[in-house]
């Protein structure tokens with residue numbers, strides 16, 4: 285399944301007039317691809333994710349799934365937010381099963397089997413009967429991921445899912461994510477503030493700028509997946525990281541200086557080709 289975002293724009297009205305949060309956003313996520321998204325706070329990353337999820341309507345452009353417009357949420361897409369927000373009165377398994385139970389499309393038995401399988405994927409098969417309060421933050425976030433995986437979506441939409449985790453747990457979750465999506469061929473759109481995380485996980489890193497938010501640069505990541513943590517010590521990895529940092533800093537400087545994106549020396553550059 286291929287997801288395409290074409291010319292998407294989103295505006296919000298306020299007392300001072302209309303404000304375009306997103307403008308001319310284009311991106312494509314193919315089967316099994318991981319696309320990561322970095323950009324300054326407030327540039328519209330979560331808004332874009334919500335539009336792809338079908339939770340928010342765009343004011344311009346469209347989202348296509350295999351060529352057909354996406355008009356609302358669907359089982360082909362699942363969202364994972366930063367906070368696990370599990371139901372405290374339901375067990376881990378009960379939380380994973382909850383969405384499927386609401387949809388009432390399957391028997392209790394088959395829902396149970398799917399929930400167990402999803403918990404196994406995230407390494408929590410022993411913890412199905414635990415309540416969220418009995419699980420660590422990292423384990424809760426795994427249950428959250430299992431909840432999204434249970435529906436076997438073609439596209440996982442992840443909004444800073446590991447942002448609240450400690451460094452080691454975060455690394456483990458990153459590797460698990462790569463391990464989990466590899467055989468399933470699931471595609472991922474992953475928002476993060478962490479440039480290393482963006483490069484480590486992504487086949488492509490999209491760098492967004494703000495006012496209005498749009499994709500200003502696409503950086504291809506040449507490493508095969510799944511990746512070992514050691515890849516982060518590779519010279520190419522370091523160069524990509526520095527390059528993305530530089531682009532973000534330049535974009536922010538421009539935003540502060542009031543210059544328009546079109547005036548920027550990086551504009552019009554071939555994606556990933558900027559060398560300095």
Ligand SMILES: Nc1ncnc2c1ncn2[C@@H]1O[C@H](COP(=O)(O)OP(=O)(O)OP(=O)(O)O)[C@@H](O)[C@H]1O
Nearest residue numbers: 296297305323324325326327328329330331332477
């Ligand atoms: N319902 C809304 N009404 C008005 N403005 C909104 C609404 N939702 C979001 N915005 C505005 O849209 C802009 C983008 O918000 P969004 O949450 O998408 O940013 P973000 O890139 O995810 O930021 P962060 O990195 O801090 O999570 C912000 O300026 C925000 O104030």
Ligand SMILES: [Mg+2]
Nearest residue numbers: 329330331443
């Ligand atoms: Mg956000």
